Amino acid sequence: MKAAFALILLIASAWAELPAFARGASGNLPSVEMFGKEYVRLSDWARANDFEVHWLKRDEGLQLTNRSARLAFALDSHDLRVAEINGAEVFLVYPVVLRSGLAYISALDLKTAIKPVLQPPHNWSGAKVKTIVIDPGHGGNDPGKEEGSHQEKKYTLLLAQELSDQLKRAGFNVSLTRMTDTRVELPERPDIARRRGADLFISLHWNSVETGRNEVKGVETYCLTPAGAPSTNARGELFGAGTKPGNLNNDQNMFLAYSVHKALLKNLDVEDHGVHRGRLSVLRTAEMPAILIEGGFMSNPAEAKRIYDPVYRKQMARAIVEGVQAYKATVEQPR
Ligand SMILES: [Zn+2]
Numbered sequence: 652m653k654a655a656f657a658l659i660l661l662i663a664s665a666w667a668e669l670p671a672f673a674r675g676a677s678g679n680l681p682s683v684e685m686f687g688k689e690y691v692r693l694s695d696w697a698r699a700n701d702f703e704v705h706w707l708k709r710d711e712g713l714q715l716t717n718r719s720a721r722l723a724f725a726l727d728s729h730d731l732r733v734a735e736i737n738g739a740e741v742f743l744v745y746p747v748v749l750r751s752g753l754a755y756i757s758a759l760d761l762k763t764a765i766k767p768v769l770q771p772p773h774n775w776s777g778a779k780v781k782t783i784v785i786d787p788g789h790g791g792n793d794p795g796k797e798e799g800s801h802q803e804k805k806y807t808l809l810l811a812q813e814l815s816d817q818l819k820r821a822g823f824n825v826s827l828t829r830m831t832d833t834r835v836e837l838p839e840r841p842d843i844a845r846r847r848g849a850d851l852f853i854s855l856h857w858n859s860v861e862t863g864r865n866e867v868k869g870v871e872t873y874c875l876t877p878a879g880a881p882s883t884n885a886r887g888e889l890f891g892a893g894t895k896p897g898n899l900n901n902d903q904n905m906f907l908a909y910s911v912h913k914a915l916l917k918n919l920d921v922e923d924h925g926v927h928r929g930r931l932s933v934l935r936t937a938e939m940p941a942i943l944i945e946g947g948f949m950s951n952p953a954e955a956k957r958i959y960d961p962v963y964r965k966q967m968a969r970a971i972v973e974g975v976q977a978y979k980a981t982v983e984q985p986r
Contacts, residue, residue, distance in 0.1 A: 682758055688745055689758040693724070696761060700769075713754050720769055726754065732883060733925065734760075736768050739913045740925035742883035744876065763877045767905040773986045780979040782824040784844035786854035786933060787811035791834025796859040798949045804832065806958055807855045810946065813961070814855070814968040821972055841897075841937035851907065851975065852941035854933050857958055859950035868951040869922025872912040873943040874904035875935065876928035884929045895935040903940035903982065910981075911942060911974030918970035919963075921947065944971070 680699060682689045693713065697704045702715040702722070715722040723735040724747050731746035734756075741764050745757040756765075774780075787807040789795035795803025811827050818825045826847055828840045835843075844852040860867045876882040878894040897904065908926045916923055924945075934941050946967060947954045957963040 683755065685748055685755065686745075690745075690748060690755040691758050691761060693747070693754040693756050696756065710749060710752070722765070724754065724756075734764065736765070736909070737913070739909065739916055740923050741765075741768065741909065742925050742927050744880040744883060744928055759877060759880060763880075763901055764905060767902040768909045771906045771981045772902040773984055774982045776985055778850075779983060780823075780850045780975070782847065782849050783818055783851045783853065783975070784826055784828060784847055784849040785811045785814055785818075786828040786840045786844075786852065788854060788856040790829050790832055793834055796857060796949050798859060798955060801949060801955070801959065803857045803859075803949065806857055806949075806964075808832070809961070810855050810964050810968060813964050814853075814971055817965075817968045817972045818975065821976065823975075837932035838936060840933045841935075841941065844941075845938050849939050851978075852933070852937045852939055853911075853971070853975075854931075854941070854943040856943060856945050858945040858948045860948060861950075864948075864950045865952065868948045868954040869924040870912070870915050870919070870947060871924035871927055871945045872908045872915070873927045873929045873931060873934065873945070874908035875901070875937075875941070876930050877901055880928070882929045883925075883927045891930060895930070897934050897937045897941060899938070900940045904934075904942065906982070907940045907975075907978050908942045910978040911944065911971055914970045914974030914977065915944075915946075915967070918973065919966060 680691050680695050682691050684690070693715070694704050697715045702717045705714045705716065707714060711725070711727045713724045713726060720737055725733060726747065726749050731748070732743045734741050734743055743757065743760040743764055745760060748755045787804070787810070789804035789807060793804065795807065797803070808829070815825045815827060828843045829835045840854070841852055858871070873884070875895060875897040876892070878898050879892050905926070912926050915921060929943070931943055934943060947958050949955045949958055
C-alpha cells in the first residue's frame, strides 16, 4: 500500500465526528474538512449536476448516472482513490471517504479530475491543436527497462515513429524529441516541444515490474499532479509539490490523458491501470498540454510479445490518434 494513502487511512480511522458543514471553495456545495482537506458529499454534488445516485449493495459501491455519463466508486476496494468515469479508471489524489452511510469526495478531485473529463475545457477561440511533439522515452546510454535482449528505448522509438506517421496522415505537424538511439536529457525534452511551438506533448514509455511478472499487465496514462496534492504513482510523493509550469494546463492535461487512455481501452484488449497523476520530469515543465503513456509491461510475457509486434504497435498508435482527435474536436469547440 502507498505510504501517503496508508497515512490517510490511519488518520481516517482515528477520526470520529464529522466537523460541522461549512460553505467552502467547492462552488456552492456545502463542504466539510477532513484530514485538512475540503470534502463534499457525493450525493450533494450528484444532485447539483443532475446525476442519479445508486448504491450497489450496502456500502459496496456507488454509481452516479445521468444521460451522458456514468461514474462508479468501488467503496469495498483496497484503493478508494479509483473513480471509474464512463468505463475508464481515473485515480483521485485523495481517497473517497465513507462515513455514517455517506460518501465524500475531495473538492480538489472534483475540480481537477472529475470536472475536466465531464465538462472538458475549450481552447481560446481560434487556438487549434495542430503541432504535436512525440517523446520516445530513454535513448543512447539510457536503455530504460530491460527484459533479456529487449530494451525499452528501442520500442518507445518504434511506437513514436508509427504514431508520427499516423498523426501526419491525420493532418498534424509532428516531430520527435529524438529520431535515433541518442540520449536526450529529461528537461530538454519538453523544451524541444516549446521551441517547436507544440500544442501537445506526448511521451511514450513501456513498463515493467519485478514481482508478479505473469499477472501485472496493462496501460496507464499520466498527467501532472495538481499543485500541493500527492501523486498517485507508486511513491505517492509530495516532494516538490509547488506549482509547476505544467500546472497552467491542469484541465487540458487531464482531459488529454483521459481521452487517450479511453481510446486505448476501447481499441485494444488491455487491462485498465488508470489515468494517474505524477510529477514526472517531462510533465513538470511542459508549457503545453502533456501526457506520458506507459503502454504495457515488458515484464509480462504475453504483453511483451505484443509490444515487440509492429502490428500491435500500429493498433496502439491508431488508438492514440483517435484519442488525440477526440481531444482536439472538443477543445476546439467555441467557448
Ligand atoms: Zn520508461
